[in-house]
Amino acid sequence: MTKRRALIIGGSAGSLDVLLKVLPELNPNVQFPIIVVVHRKQGMDSLLTDLLSYRTVLKVKEAEEKEPILNGNIYIAPSDYHLLIERDFTFSLDYSEKVNYSRPSIDVTFQSAAEAYHDGLVCLLLSGSNADGVNGLITNNLFGGISLAQEPSSAQVSYMPEQAILRTNVNILKIEEMPAYINSIS
Amino acid sequence: MPYSGAISDEQTEILINDVLEHHGYDFTGYSRASLKRRISRLYNLDKHLSFAEFRYKTLNDAVYFKHFVEGITVNVTEMFRDPSFYKVLREHILPSLNTYPFIRIWLAGCSTGEEVYSMAILLEELNLLNKSLIYATDINPSVLEKAGQGMFPLSQMKSYSENYIAAGGKRDFSSYYSANYSLAKFDPDLKNKMIFSTHNLVSDHSFNEFQLILCRNVLIYFDRSLQFNVLQLFDQSLENLCYLALGSKETIEFSPISSRYKRVGTEKIWRKTST
Ligand SMILES: C[S@@+](CC[C@H](N)C(=O)[O-])C[C@H]1O[C@@H](n2cnc3c(N)ncnc32)[C@H](O)[C@@H]1O
Numbered sequence: 001m002t003k004r005r006a007l008i009i010g011g012s013a014g015s016l017d018v019l020l021k022v023l024p025e026l027n028p029n030v031q032f033p034i035i036v037v038v039h040r041k042q043g044m045d046s047l048l049t050d051l052l053s054y055r056t057v058l059k060v061k062e063a064e065e066k067e068p069i070l071n072g073n074i075y076i077a078p079s080d081y082h083l084l085i086e087r088d089f090t091f092s093l094d095y096s097e098k099v100n101y102s103r104p105s106i107d108v109t110f111q112s113a114a115e116a117y118h119d120g121l122v123c124l125l126l127s128g129s130n131a132d133g134v135n136g137l138i139t140n141n142l143f144g145g146i147s148l149a150q151e152p153s154s155a156q157v158s159y160m161p162e163q164a165i166l167r168t169n170v171n172i173l174k175i176e177e178m179p180a181y182i183n184s185i186s
Numbered sequence: 187m188p189y190s191g192a193i194s195d196e197q198t199e200i201l202i203n204d205v206l207e208h209h210g211y212d213f214t215g216y217s218r219a220s221l222k223r224r225i226s227r228l229y230n231l232d233k234h235l236s237f238a239e240f241r242y243k244t245l246n247d248a249v250y251f252k253h254f255v256e257g258i259t260v261n262v263t264e265m266f267r268d269p270s271f272y273k274v275l276r277e278h279i280l281p282s283l284n285t286y287p288f289i290r291i292w293l294a295g296c297s298t299g300e301e302v303y304s305m306a307i308l309l310e311e312l313n314l315l316n317k318s319l320i321y322a323t324d325i326n327p328s329v330l331e332k333a334g335q336g337m338f339p340l341s342q343m344k345s346y347s348e349n350y351i352a353a354g355g356k357r358d359f360s361s362y363y364s365a366n367y368s369l370a371k372f373d374p375d376l377k378n379k380m381i382f383s384t385h386n387l388v389s390d391h392s393f394n395e396f397q398l399i400l401c402r403n404v405l406i407y408f409d410r411s412l413q414f415n416v417l418q419l420f421d422q423s424l425e426n427l428c429y430l431a432l433g434s435k436e437t438i439e440f441s442p443i444s445s446r447y448k449r450v451g452t453e454k455i456w457r458k459t460s461t
Pocket residue numbers: 095259260261262263264267294295296297298301323324325326329385386387388401402403404433
């Protein structure tokens with residue numbers, strides 16, 4: 001069986017700009033799903049989905065509970081729920097305690113995705129002012145996935161990628177390098 | 187805690203099985219990713235030395251088992267969560283129920299009661315509380331005990347008050363509670379029309395007929411087939427032309443009951459249109 005692949009992008013303060021730059025450059029035939037988990041204010045869900053839709057020909061939609069995860073779609077984690085991935089590659093939502101003061105928490109999605117995708121998973125952590133996502137990258141590495149972090153000097157808020165670099169093994173990418181890297185995932 | 191997978195998939199299944207066979211609680215239809223995360227979290231929090239110890243206590247220690255159920259169910263809740271939803275209840279749904287001589291409301295999965303008090307406040311302001319009865323149920327007896335006390339953290343009141351106003355509330359929210367150290371104790375009059383009782387949506391039956399059923403942020407924890415069973419239970423418990431409301435990310439679409447329901451507006455509220 002060929003391995004299932006997925007790319008998950010996590011970010012907080014300063015990550016939206018990166019997404020807006022990277023998404024337009026993505027290959028329209030990507031053969032894996034892209035799942036985006038960004039911290040933001042409650043109630044801005046459709047706004048973010050619309051905003052990102054304008055920047056890519058790929059289908060952008062909010063992740064819905066029990067929805068099968070399809071290649072070539074960009075899924076946005078809804079605000080105020082944790083987003084988890086089931087073994088049958090469907091989404092689950094969870095309204096449990098915040099993790100790292102965050103819901104959705106990047107750690108929660110990275111960790112549950114690592115358990116589902118194993119070495120097929122690629123996790124990218126962008127700009128942000130807390131360390132949510134770093135534990136998830138550690139788990140991802142444990143399962144043989146690939147962990148990436150935005151180059152801190154290119155980040156509006158460097159703390160999040162810096163923590164990733166300090167605490168685990170990651171490949172470091174500048175914003176301009178991200179599209180080519182993502183397009184080469186196969 | 188770098189990794190939540192202290193418990194493996196196989197161990198999760200073993201526990202689910204044990205709990206079903208020895209305690210009669212059926213978690214087999216729960217979504218695994220979240221359930222496993224809760225079980226792993228509990229295992230870490232309680233600092234078990236081995237899975238064998240965790241399993242033994244869950245099986246044999248009644249006090250620990252109670253704690254287990256509390257720990258693996260998610261009890262997070264708020265007052266007037268999703269204000270736009272409560273606004274529709276206030277402006278459309280509840281006033282339309284005024285034609286009934288008596289209004290029975292079922293809040294399934296009510297957790298610690300924040301939703302129940304929000305509902306009672308709406309009914310009170312619409313002058314409907316006197317002829318209403320709110321049945322508030324949950325699988326977890328400990329949260330119901332809390333709900334019955336009607337005391338919520340004072341630190342939350344600012345945010346609840348904002349929700350209340352956004353949901354169309356016109357009064358001074360603080361008139362509904364008195365501050366008691368770090369707690370806000372809600373007006374006991376609101377409680378007169380509440381009945382708290384344990385009810386397991388997986389295994390317990392319909393127990394009355396209602397004009398409004400609310401079950402929010404519970405179905406997300408169930409797999410599709412369990413969701414369908416529970417929706418059928420709600421269907422059996424709902425009078426024709428009355429309303430079913432779910433959480434903001436939940437739906438009756440795709441379910442066998444959907445053909446008999448019509449969505450009301452943009453909130454997750456459906457009206458039963460035939461039996
Ligand atoms: C996240 S809370 C939702 C609280 C509230 N309805 C809200 O939306 O804010 C989920 C609740 O569902 C309850 N629950 C879980 N499984 C249940 C079952 N099988 N039967 C009844 N209640 C259940 C849990 O104990 C918990 O209190």
